[in-house]
Amino acid sequence: MTTHPLLQAIIPLVADIARELPSAERYRRLLEALRVLLPCDAAALLRLDDGWLLPLAVDGLSSDTLGRRFRVEEHPRFTALLEADGPLRFPADSSLPDPYDGLVEGVKGHLPVHDCVGCVIRVDEKPWGLLTLDDLAPERFSRVDLKVLQSFGSLAAATVSVAGHVEQLRSRVRDESLRAEGYRLAAAPRARGLIGRSPAMRQLQKEIELVSGSELSVLIQGETGVGKELVAEALHAGSSRAARPLISLNCAALPETLVESELFGHVKGAFTGAVGERPGKFELADGGTLFLDEVGELTLPVQAKLLRVLQSGQLQRLGSDREHRVDVRLIAASNRNLADEVRAGRLRADFYHRLSVYPLQVPPLRERGRDVLLLSGFFLEENRSRLGLGGLRLDASAQAALLAYRWPGNVRELEHLLGRSVLKALGRHPQRPRILSLTAGDLDLPDGHLQVAPERVDPSPASASASTRPRLRDGEGLRDAVATLERELVTTALAQNDYNWAAAGRALGMDRGNLARLAKRLGLPADKRALRAWRSP
Missing domain, CATH: 1.10.8.60 (Helicase, Ruva Protein; domain 3)
Incomplete structure (x- = not known):
């Protein structure tokens, strides 16, 4: 007895509902089953969030699609799909622009999408998002496909509903209103959130989630341009202070004479030009979070005054003897190594230890x-x-x-x-x-x-002889071939740098720790003598 294709696609997904799977994997399997049921060039699952459609999974579209955010009002096809009662098809001669034109993987040039269908996913009778299918061939989809897509959309709604409930269960310990606000802030394109799925970013996001709900001071360190301010915003959004203000101050952008006034405020006549009374950043952040960017730029006297406020919660405005009490959580950031600054005498040790109760390192791109x-x-x-x-x-x-x-x-x-x-x-x-x-x-x-240094690897096919171009050995897959090439590059860099791991890492564009972890994954010995023996024929 032959099983109906729809049933064949649905059975594994129904089984997945009872399994504990990460949401991303559930969505990937959903699209995989959809493309088996309705073969096409590309498929996507998008979630609706406050007027924006956020791609959660794509299959057949370029990798950068997952980082995009589509404003619904700018894409009439998305608007039509969200307003429709059932699936819609946009034929090749449709005058409405397709958001995926030029994004289909493996297509050279600007060949536009020719046939497109999609349906809205509803959870609790409300639009949750969209399923879309695109094909470069005209007349790919038929009325029968629309009916099949309608049935599949109901299963998709069940899948995303299960994924949502699982996520809620995992986050039960967190306050519901703050959790919802945190998700909204993280996803809103207007308030840029942290984007990344690399192991380094997943680890950083895990640590942010761990420490955000505490009252600990956090020191964010990383190179210029890595997004330290976004990390501070994520820490604040996930804290119990999220409903209170997040006040930021770039310590490097102010002249030394104004830093104290900006931090602690001043009274009338405190200095030339102080024509009135003004609260400082600490008072503005009372009950919330104060983010001090480039904190290593503060002078030693200002560090001492700042340390007193952090320890006692009390401050005095410049020119005043009156005490003001504040309740502020401090998040600091610097592109310098502040431990080195302490050793150089440019940063107080007690101030550094007060800042770095929980240090976070933001990985470079x-x-x-x-x-x-x-x-x-x-x-x-x-x-x-x-x-x-x-x-x-x-x-x-x-x-x-x-x-x-x-x-x-x-x-x-x-x-x-x-x-x-x-x-x-x-x-x-x-x-x-x-x-x-x-x-x-x-x-x-x-x-x-x-x-990789240009003198070691020339990417030009014309410059590579037939003997030096990478080739697959008999029975060797792509993954094994890549690992073999990585082993050769790593051992060559080590040999050229007298087996000095730090120097070899610099030659390969990696830090020493990452190089050591890569070598371990590749099965290379760590000992210098063993490495030499490994390289010997």
Whole structure:
């Protein structure tokens, strides 16, 4: 007896409902089953959040799509799907622009989507999000497919409902109203949240969740441009103080003569130009959180006064003897190594220990792998919306260039580079295109910051002889071949640097710790003598 295709697709998903799975895996399996049932070039699951559609899972679309945020009112197809009672089909001659034009994976050029169907997912009778299917062939979908999609949409609603209930159970210990507010702030594109799925970012997000509900002072350290302010906002949003203000002060942006006034306030006549009484940042943050960015720039005298406030909760405005009591949680940030600043005598040891009750290290972008594509999708969607473009994408060469670059300026450099590159790419077109595709040439990344030194690896196919190009051995898969190449690069870098792990790490664009972990994963010995023996034929 032959099983109906719909039933074949549904049975594994029904079984998954009873299993404990991460939400991302549930959504991935959902799209996988949908594409088996209704073969197409691309599928996506999007969640509706306050007028925006956020991609939770994609299959067949470019990697940066997961980092995008689609404003519903800017995409008439999404609006029509959300307002429809059932599935809708947009044929090849539809005049409504498709949000995925140019985003289908593996397609060169600007070939637009030709056939598209979608349906709204409703949970508790309210629109939760959308399921969409796209194909580059015209007339791909039929009326029968719409009926099948309607049935599948009901199962999708059950899946997302289960995923939501599981997530609520995991977060039961947290206050419900603060949790909901935290999710809203984290997802809202207008108040940028932390974007990333790399192991380094997952660990950082785990630590943020752990410490945000406490009253501990947090010291956020990391290179310039990694997003330390976003970490501070996430800590505040997840705390019991989320309903109170988060007050920020960049300590490096103020002259030394004004720092005390900004922090503690002043009274009339306290100094020339003090024509009235004014509260400082501490008083403004009373009951909430004070974020001091670049705290290492504070002078030693100001550090001493700040330490007193942190210890006693009492302060005096500049020029006044009156005590003011404040209840403030402090979050500090610096791109310097503050322990080194203590040893150099530029930072008080007691002040440092008061700040770093719970230290957080924000990873640089070069250690976050494919997060660069998620972030690129976010920034490209911002630029697409601001410039009124129908579509904005990265071609394969641009994606490869972004992944190979070392990003000395981190996320901030990526944001500015993409904004600049979009304008440069637009300038190449005499007429404004509906879909704009960025190439590696548009990015114009400097060669001096590639992940692998140019003199060791030449990516040009023309420059590589047949004997030096990577080849798969008999029975060897892609993963094994990549591991073999990684072992060769790591051992070569170690040999060239006299088996000094720190020097080899610098040559490979990695820190010593990451190189050691990579070597362990690859099965390489840590001992210098054993490594030499391993390299010997």
